[in-house]
Amino acid sequence: MNIILLGPPGAGKGTQARRLVEGRDMIQLSTGDMLREAKSSGTEMGERVAKIMDRGELVTDEIVIGLIEEKLNDDRKGGLIFDGFPRTLAQADALAELLARHGEDLGAVIEMQVDDDALVKRIVARSVCANCGEVYNDITKPVPESGECTQCGATEFTRRGDDNEESLKQRLLEYYKKTSPLIGYYYAKNELDRIDGLADIDEVGEQIDRILDR
Numbered sequence: 001m002n003i004i005l006l007g008p009p010g011a012g013k014g015t016q017a018r019r020l021v022e023g024r025d026m027i028q029l030s031t032g033d034m035l036r037e038a039k040s041s042g043t044e045m046g047e048r049v050a051k052i053m054d055r056g057e058l059v060t061d062e063i064v065i066g067l068i069e070e071k072l073n074d075d076r077k078g079g080l081i082f083d084g085f086p087r088t089l090a091q092a093d094a095l096a097e098l099l100a101r102h103g104e105d106l107g108a109v110i111e112m113q114v115d116d117d118a119l120v121k122r123i124v125a126r127s128v129c130a131n132c133g134e135v136y137n138d139i140t141k142p143v144p145e146s147g148e149c150t151q152c153g154a155t156e157f158t159r160r161g162d163d164n165e166e167s168l169k170q171r172l173l174e175y176y177k178k179t180s181p182l183i184g185y186y187y188a189k190n191e192l193d194r195i196d197g198l199a200d201i202d203e204v205g206e207q208i209d210r211i212l213d214r
């Protein structure tokens, strides 16, 4: 089953996607991760998108649709989790077309609902393992006292360049202007499920499981 995790920055999409990768052998397609990879590998595309990402703006539809298109040729295992894609109506249309071309569709679009004050608090407290990208949060999921990543044992943690209040404001604006219309779009297509993204991590996971097991 292919699903979309939809929600503002900090809603917990990445954390839940990783849980599904482990529990259900699904594949996480995070356009944010793909773009960060391009950014750090210093490719021409990476250089072009780096500044846009640091400002908290969206990169062009053409670039992200191209990234997703490439990944659809790979093995889809237990299904794909679109994490942070689509973020515009044009991307949503392109995804429907790409999936149809592969004889596939969407099993669920899950909106993770959270309130904006909580998002800001979550994001400024966020850190990631420098080695495997596991996400931690000073408040909800602190780095273990041993100082070692629970997934890979590495001991270095970083903060994302765009996890500061200024770019977060821009990311929220982009979300409300360009991404939130997707909620109505998928609702009208009868594909939308909503969950409480503010519950604790396991409870959010259980809400998602109930939708996938339906």
Ligand code: AMP
Binding pocket: 009, 031, 032, 033, 035, 052, 053, 054, 056, 057, 058, 059, 060, 061, 064, 083, 084, 085, 086, 087, 088, 091, 162, 171
């Ligand atoms: P994320 O890790 O999903 O929060 O994405 C980080 C940044 O990457 C965003 O603020 C955008 O600049 C860019 N980005 C990620 N996914 C997309 C997308 N689907 N469309 C446009 N820009 C994106």
